[in-house]
Every structure is written in structure tokens, then in C-alpha cells.
Amino acid sequence: MTPDPRARAEALYARIGAALTRPTALMEVCGTHTMAIGRHGLRSRLPAGLRLISGPGCPVCVTPASDVDRAIAMAREPGVILATFGDMLRVPGGHGSLAGARAEGAAVRVVYSPMEALALARGAPGKTVVFVGIGFETTCPTIAATMVRAQREGVDNFCVLPCFKLVPPAMEALVASPVTKIDGFICPGHVSALIGIAPYEPLAARGVPCVVTGFEALDILEGIAMLVEQVSAGVARVENQYARAVPAVGNPVAMGLLHQVFAPCDAAWRGIGTLPGTGLTPRPEFASMDARTRVPVAVPPPADLPKGCACGQVMLGLLLPPECPLFGRGCTPAHPVGPCMVSSEGACAAYHKYGGA
């Protein structure tokens, strides 16, 4: 290993420049990559023919307004404590946010782990604890494992509002769409730590190179170099830049728990629409932990996105955030309109913070 990271970065920039033979658009699917690319200013040093576009890679951004409204309605039910990752608090539904509901007295608690939500349930036997189940494959297994623990311990006042999203089938839908143009995928490192690399093979079979990539600046530059080299050579393979955290098989125990608890279902992605097979719903053995039946609420159908908001096109890679008419004017991190500006890992928040460099 060359000890000087600056020299390594320069060598990678040179490798990318030498490999690039035609205009190339790479999509980073993961919001953590979007933030890292902005934080390190990588875009400003890439050759002009190479575009990095942000995908639908933030579970908070793609949670439909109706799910946010359902969570709010559940939090307002007597006897319910609603536990959520903090990322969801400020996300606007069609009718307010969880932060707003909390300010009005609804029982909303922020947790860092689903295990904390389970602990809340153990400590409040007279209440029903609803955990807002958002996340990609990185997070879903942690919630599945928590549900298995709840069942084993007989904690019967813990349930989950399923808002999960699966990444590779959504990537396949993006590639199949006639409106998107993606030459290669910077694949999400920590999703892959769980699912392994095989789920990307169908994308490579459709001619789109995939490189599982880590989150340090040098990781991302190397992942980009590997993708540009594939694009220029006219090949499409699944490669693994992040082998230190991603074994080819992923984490089979975690995926076993995931499939034990949940079955695939269709899912609505905010601003994008319903994508088949991209969600998860509890299997019959875990149906008693489905918050949708445990805490039935009526939610009026909301508009999916606020008026004028282009988050849907941003998440498809069709528009860069500054191309949205609201960006930086009506919509800022302090006063967000759309979900991509609310979430700390949303593409709009990243562009607003780092200026697209």
C-alpha cells in the first residue's frame, strides 16, 4: 500500500482519465456514497465526460407520504408509543411530519436500534410499541432479528410498520425504464455486506457494469476507475472493490432471518411509483407483529410529493438537484419541501451542502 493518500488519489484520478473513452454516466445508488462524494469534493476533479448521478439510495427519501401519514396517525392513537430512527422525524407526509405530531403531544421516541424499541416495549407492558421499519437490506435484517427475539421472549406489545425497500430489484427497474441512461452502478457497500454480490448479476447480464464500492474517498475513486475501465472495454461484470467488508456470499445468517420473517411484496417508492418485488411484508407466522393490523388507522390519501417538488426525477437520475425550480429557493435544509432535502443523505441535501463539487 502506498502510504501517501494524496499520491494514491492522484494515481486513481489519472487511471480514470486514461480509461475514459466516451461520455459515461455512473449512478451511485447509495445516499452514503452521495454524501461521501460531496464531502470529499470528488466530482470537481473528475473528467468532464464522466457524470455521477444520484439514485434512489436513501430509504427515508423513498418512503411514500402515505406511510409517513400512517406513522403519524399511529403515534396519535391512545396507548401507542411510536419508535423511529431519527432520520424520519422531519420528513413531510401529506399531512405533517412526525416531529410536528410529537410537538403536539404524540408519543414519538427516537431510537438508534430496533433493539431499543423492543426494550421500550418490555418496559411498557400496557402500551403498544410501533417501530417504523424503514431501511434497505442493510437495516431490514436487524429488524427481522429483533422480531424473532420479540417472538422468542413472548413480548406481545411490539410491532413493526413495514416500509422496507429492496435495492437490486429497484436497480433492475431503473435499467428497464426507457427514460434512464445508466452506464454503470456504484453498488452500495453496506447493502452488499448483507446480500453479497450475486444479486447484481442480472444487471451485469443486461449489460450494466456493477462495482460494489466502499465509502472512503479512495474506495470511491477506485470503484469509479473499475467501472470506467469496464465501460470502455465494452464489458459488464460484477466486481467487488470493498472486499474487506463484503464477502461474495454476504451474510447468510442475516439473510436467512430476513427471509424467515418477511416475504417480498410490491412497494411504492416516493416520487417514482410502485416497483414490483421491491418491498417486504411479514410472513403469516409474524403477522401479529404487523402494525398495520395491530393499530388500524384511517389515512386520507395524500399527494405523494409537495407541489413543484422534483424529487422523483432527482431519484431517477433524470435531474440534478440544482435543476429543480425549488432547489435553494423555496426548498433548503432548514425549510425543506421535498424528502431529498430533508434526509441528511438525500441528493438535494448533499448538493446544497457541498455545491455539487
Add this chain to the structure above:
Amino acid sequence: MCLAVPGKILALEGGIARVDFGGVERDLCMDLLPEVGCGAWVLAHAGFAIQVLDEEEAQATLALFQEWADFEAQSALGPTERSAPGGGHDA
């Protein structure tokens, strides 16, 4: 949302590990990595260990974090200045 950080397991009891994250200790649930023992390096997410890391690689990663932080701190053009609005060709 999918952030995960490396840490080293100090102790294990009842499927819960005490893990050292560069000096800060926290408990992690080990249900997704039941076979992993004391001394192993793991990647943590949402209160769970989600993947085991090769020790050499984990330490190299931590060293890389530090080198890059030092490099950015020394650089005349830090990340904030470099990414001022309008500064990138993509903006």
C-alpha cells in the same frame, strides 16, 4: 442511513457484545453473526454487528480514515472551500 462503523469485540455474553469503537464502548446485538468470537473486528449498524472484518483490513481502514483526515486538514484547499456552491463543473 446505511452507515456502518468498524469496532473490535471486547466481551461477549448472551448474544450481546461489548465493542470498542476507537475508544468509545457500546453494546451490539450479535444475532446476525452468532459464530463470531471475542477479539474479532465487526461492522456495526443499527445496534447490530452485520459483518466481520479482516483485522488487518479493519486496521488499514482506520489508518486510512486518519491519513485522509490529516491530508484534508493539511490541504490548502479543504473540502469546504473546494466544494463552495458553483465550484464544481457538475453544479
